[in-house]
Amino acid sequence: MSLTENPKQWIEKNVQSGYLSYYNEEDLSHRTKIGAGGFGSDYKAVLRQSGSTVTITSLSRNKERPKKDFYKVLVKELSKHQQVANHPNIVQFLGLSKDSSSNYLAIFEYADGGTLRSRSEAFYYTSTWESKLSLCLGIVNGLKYLHELDIVHNHLNSHNIIFCKGIPKITGFGLASMNAHTISKYENDGIQAYVDPLSLADVSYQRGKESDIFSLGVILWEISSGQRPCEGMTSAASIIEFRLNGSRDEPVLGTPEDYIDLYSECWDEDPDDRPSCEDVHERLMVLSREFETEKDQFRCLLADRNYGDEDKENAQEDKVANERLLRINQFVSKKSKRKHGVIENGQEKSPIEQKPEPKKKRREKKSLQATVSEEEPIADTSEPLQSSSEPSTSLSSAQPLQAFPKFVPRVLSQQAKLQLKKLGLPAWLANPIIVDPSRSETIDETNVKLSQSTLDNCQALGITEFFAVQTAVLPLLLKDNTRALYSSHRHFGDICISAPTGSGKTLAYVIPIVEILSTRVVCRLRALIVLPTRDLVAQVKENFDAFCKGTDLKVGVMTGQTSFVNEQSQIVGNSKDVLVGGNSKVDILIATPGRLIDHINSTPNFTLQHLRFLVVDEADRLLNQSYHDWLSTVLKALKPKKEAAEHGLNGYSIYDAVSPAWVSTVFHIPPTDISVSKTSSLQKLLFSATLTRNPAKIASLQLQNPQYVAVQGALTDDVRYTLPSTLKEYMIITESSQKPLIVLHILHNLEIKSALCFTKSVESAHRLALLIQFFEQMHRPEGKFTASEYSSDLSQQERTNILKRFKEGELKLLIASDLIARGMDLDNVDVVINYDVPVYMKKYVHRVGRTARAGREGIAYSIVETQEARYFKEMLSRAGHLKEVRKLSIKPSKLEPMMSSYTKSLDALKEHMTNIRNPH
Numbered sequence: 005m006s007l008t009e010n011p012k013q014w015i016e017k018n019v020q021s022g023y024l025s026y027y028n029e030e031d032l033s034h035r036t037k038i039g040a041g042g043f044g045s046d047y048k049a050v051l052r053q054s055g056s057t058v059t060i061t062s063l064s065r066n067k068e069r070p071k072k073d074f075y076k077v078l079v080k081e082l083s084k085h086q087q088v089a090n091h092p093n094i095v096q097f098l099g100l101s102k103d104s105s106s107n108y109l110a111i112f113e114y115a116d117g118g119t120l121r122s123r124s125e126a127f128y129y130t131s132t133w134e135s136k137l138s139l140c141l142g143i144v145n146g147l148k149y150l151h152e153l154d155i156v157h158n159h160l161n162s163h164n165i166i167f168c169k170g171i172p173k174i175t176g177f178g179l180a181s182m183n184a185h186t187i188s189k190y191e192n193d194g195i196q197a198y199v200d201p202l203s204l205a206d207v208s209y210q211r212g213k214e215s216d217i218f219s220l221g222v223i224l225w226e227i228s229s230g231q232r233p234c235e236g237m238t239s240a241a242s243i244i245e246f247r248l249n250g251s252r253d254e255p256v257l258g259t260p261e262d263y264i265d266l267y268s269e270c271w272d273e274d275p276d277d278r279p280s281c282e283d284v285h286e287r288l289m290v291l292s293r294e295f296e297t298e299k300d301q302f303r304c305l306l307a308d309r310n311y312g313d314e315d316k317e318n319a320q321e322d323k324v325a326n327e328r329l330l331r332i333n334q335f336v337s338k339k340s341k342r343k344h345g346v347i348e349n350g351q352e353k354s355p356i357e358q359k360p361e362p363k364k365k366r367r368e369k370k371s372l373q374a375t376v377s378e379e380e381p382i383a384d385t386s387e388p389l390q391s392s393s394e395p396s397t398s399l400s401s402a403q404p405l406q407a408f409p410k411f412v413p414r415v416l417s418q419q420a421k422l423q424l425k426k427l428g429l430p431a432w433l434a435n436p437i438i439v440d441p442s443r444s445e446t447i448d449e450t451n452v453k454l455s456q457s458t459l460d461n462c463q464a465l466g467i468t469e470f471f472a473v474q475t476a477v478l479p480l481l482l483k484d485n486t487r488a489l490y491s492s493h494r495h496f497g498d499i500c501i502s503a504p505t506g507s508g509k510t511l512a513y514v515i516p517i518v519e520i521l522s523t524r525v526v527c528r529l530r531a532l533i534v535l536p537t538r539d540l541v542a543q544v545k546e547n548f549d550a551f552c553k554g555t556d557l558k559v560g561v562m563t564g565q566t567s568f569v570n571e572q573s574q575i576v577g578n579s580k581d582v583l584v585g586g587n588s589k590v591d592i593l594i595a596t597p598g599r600l601i602d603h604i605n606s607t608p609n610f611t612l613q614h615l616r617f618l619v620v621d622e623a624d625r626l627l628n629q630s631y632h633d634w635l636s637t638v639l640k641a642l643k644p645k646k647e648a649a650e651h652g653l654n655g656y657s658i659y660d661a662v663s664p665a666w667v668s669t670v671f672h673i674p675p676t677d678i679s680v681s682k683t684s685s686l687q688k689l690l691f692s693a694t695l696t697r698n699p700a701k702i703a704s705l706q707l708q709n710p711q712y713v714a715v716q717g718a719l720t721d722d723v724r725y726t727l728p729s730t731l732k733e734y735m736i737i738t739e740s741s742q743k744p745l746i747v748l749h750i751l752h753n754l755e756i757k758s759a760l761c762f763t764k765s766v767e768s769a770h771r772l773a774l775l776i777q778f779f780e781q782m783h784r785p786e787g788k789f790t791a792s793e794y795s796s797d798l799s800q801q802e803r804t805n806i807l808k809r810f811k812e813g814e815l816k817l818l819i820a821s822d823l824i825a826r827g828m829d830l831d832n833v834d835v836v837i838n839y840d841v842p843v844y845m846k847k848y849v850h851r852v853g854r855t856a857r858a859g860r861e862g863i864a865y866s867i868v869e870t871q872e873a874r875y876f877k878e879m880l881s882r883a884g885h886l887k888e889v890r891k892l893s894i895k896p897s898k899l900e901p902m903m904s905s906y907t908k909s910l911d912a913l914k915e916h917m918t919n920i921r922n923p924h
């Protein structure tokens with residue numbers, strides 16, 4: 005019997021067959037109501053059979069869950085628990101039961117240690133960083149497992165982390181979320197602080213794994229601070245407002261910097277910028293290992309950061325800060341001499357001398373208390389992760405191991421903020437090469453030597469001058485000492501480039517790559533360009549094709565648009581033999597990460613060992629996508645695979661003779677006077693209009709001798725992005741019902757030739773496109789303003805056709821979701837319309853950057869719903885961009901002439917949608 009056909013019968017049958025454990029009234033003894041304790045449970049009881057304590061949760065059939073759907077939901081949630089059965093960091097579902105009214109009850113293992121919420125403060129005072137990390141790893145371990153099974157928790161918060169025999173376990177999902185009290189009970193207890201702000205802003209927002217990561221970030225902060233998030237905020241409304249403002253809880257003194265970075269990334273406003281659960285797990289493991297070796301050297305960087313000597317107005321506080329730093333240094337130098345101890349006022353106290361102060365007083369105290377933790381083993385994550393130091397719930401009896409004063413943020417001067425941002429950054433990131441966006445150089449003026457074929461190709465494309473980013477990058481890559489095909493003694497140096505949208509970043513790498521590779525003799529895969537979408541791969545391929553004219557270079561793509569076998573044959577040929585050094589039919593390969601990884605793993609003879617260039621375009625987007633860990637797979641594939649013993653090499657790698665950078669590392673060449681260490685010739689190039697300067701993310705690329713080039717205007721600490729100077733930006737504040745009319749007004753009354761309109765979803769793009777089509781038919785049947793939607797729901801062929809028709813001017817308006825918000829170069833777009841305004845500044849920058857490209861004029865209109873206006877303005881203001889976006893009002897008289905056709909087209913749309921829903 006199918007599970008979906010009759011879920012009720014399915015449950016009963018499985019209970020009868022014993023597949024699902026079922027407990028009768030008499031199987032459960034000592035029932036006690038536990039109400040607010042545990043995890044939204046109703047009762048605790050003892051299972052007669054085993055004597056173990058369990059929690060009984062009643063599964064509700066409330067109004068939102070009518071009886072009909074109830075069993076479907078029950079089976080669905082039940083199956084989640086079946087999938088995760090026995091994971092050590094997920095609460096165990098033991099079986100079902102029924103109450104006297106025959107309502108189903110779910111039975112779980114009992115949380116004898118309460119919830120994280122009930123213990124986080126105690127944990128803060130009594131735990132070492134090792135045990136905090138161990139606790140975090142336990143939680144992340146459980147969540148990682150859920151995500152691997154594609155289960156989104158949806159309600160992760162510290163009430164839903166429970167302790168069973170000291171082991172942190174995740175609950176609150178699946179059956180536990182069916183308990184009517186589970187969510188509502190904590191509604192007034194600040195759970196909104198854990199909710200992804202996107203879904204606070206838009207209730208229809210579909211929460212996914214990224215939303216769980218946001219909640220995880222808040223939990224990590226809570227573990228580091230012992231405080232509840234948004235503490236002091238009494239109402240749900242104030243928490244929601246705080247979060248929607250983009251505000252986050254302040255780091256707490258004594259938190260390791262890497263840990264702060266980690267939770268800050270988790271609660272990044274842009275879900276695309278949040279790490280995956282796997283990444284969080286990996287980074288926590290690294291942190292744990294660091295603690296193992298550095299043990300008690302707490303990196304109190306916040307102390308340094310917030311009390312720098314820059315701010316003269318706060319000289320007195322600086323003095324205090326310096327004293328603190330002195331004490332930290334004393335503490336670090338004395339650490340080897342003691343096991344337990346607290347530094348107070350520069351004096352070391354023995355644990356016995358320490359009188360635990362009342363909680364409040366202790367947390368308000370400003371002097372630094374640093375402690376040495378006991379040696380504790382780092383938990384093995386394959387085992388149940390246990391909070392190794394069991395906190396006492398009674399604070400008065402707790403021995404404070406790490407009691408840091410409450411972090412009191414103070415207002416920093418601009419200069420101090422700038423200084424602060426640079427602290428902890430490597431010098432090359434903190435001090436980029438700044439290039440003025442207005443800089444340009446004619447091709448005749450440039451000092452860069454270019455081949456005749458490149459000059460001819462520039463001429464054919466009408467390129468007479470180089471744009472700012474090209475004037476900076478070309479010389480870096482094409483200097484006499486960097487333009488060689490290989491160098492085994494000196495690394496050429498990697499480059500990160502941040503430059504505004506439409507500023508010519510693509511040619512900044514296409515031209516040097518073609519120049520350098522065109523000297524090659526044998527065809528090998530020497531340049532790999534990774535891009536996030538197929539559309540972008542096609543676009544970059546066009547650029548390479550244009551510049552490879554007149555050379556022997558071959559360009560290929562890997563995007564999954566043709567069959568795997570076909571791609572294999574185009575990229576490596578059809579040879580069945582495994583060739584030493586692999587094979588390649590292309591010199592330059594442009595790929596999306598997913599397909600690239602498939603070929604690295606499954607295509608014989610496909611090798612990256614000859615790469616001279618690895619380009620990551622739209623780098624901030626790609627670095628945030630794990631795509632099955634594409635980056636580390638690519639980095640591993642840069643070296644040839646180790647060969648097995650049957651090749652007589654006993655685990656040595658076979659290096660190809662034309663990859664000289666590696667050769668010396670395997671053959672035992674007798675030492676000579678030029679026996680210097682050998683290095684790879686691979687140069688990594690990162691490009692984006694909103695490139696991250698997050699050292700943790702950049703570190704994953706393992707860059708060598710990197711340089712950071714930023715094409716930007718006079719950025720201050722508050723101005724975060726440089727947008728094209730030829731872009732004019734407007735916001736139109738209106739009621740949501742008027743938005744389509746405003747779009748029509750822009751299209752019809754403002755002399756638009758072609759426009760790109762962004763919506764928040766595919767569905768919304770579809771409806772708007774239909775509405776505009778209906779309107780055009782009614783309003784101006786003779787000269788229609790042709791519009792089409794462009795979305796991921798269309799086939800690749802349809803998308804390619806639409807783009808072609810748009811580029812040729814046949815279509816005047818494209819209505820799209822964010823699929824083409826990044827990187828797409830549609831040179832005829834003179835207007836961008838934000839029909840639904842973006843919630844993130846980065847998205848805004850990329851969307852509006854589809855116009856005003858390559859020095860052309862462009863206009864961006866953002867249609868802002870009245871209730872969104874405040875948030876939109878705050879987003880702009882936080883990025884220092886508010887004054888660039890002018891307010892535009894549209895008089896009702898301008899809309900009036902369109903009203904009649906508009907009303908009719910709305911009716912036509914309604915009818916169309918109804919027909920689709922009810923085809924009969």
Ligand SMILES: Nc1ncnc2c1ncn2[C@@H]1O[C@H](COP(=O)(O)OP(=O)(O)OP(=O)(O)O)[C@@H](O)[C@H]1O
Binds near residue numbers: 508510827828857
């Ligand atoms: N030197 C040049 N002279 C004339 N046009 C140029 C020059 N360099 C680039 N272009 C054109 O400028 C347009 C924008 O370039 P490109 O797509 O590389 O921008 P981008 O900086 O990558 O933007 P985005 O960040 O949006 O991806 C393209 O049409 C490109 O052909």
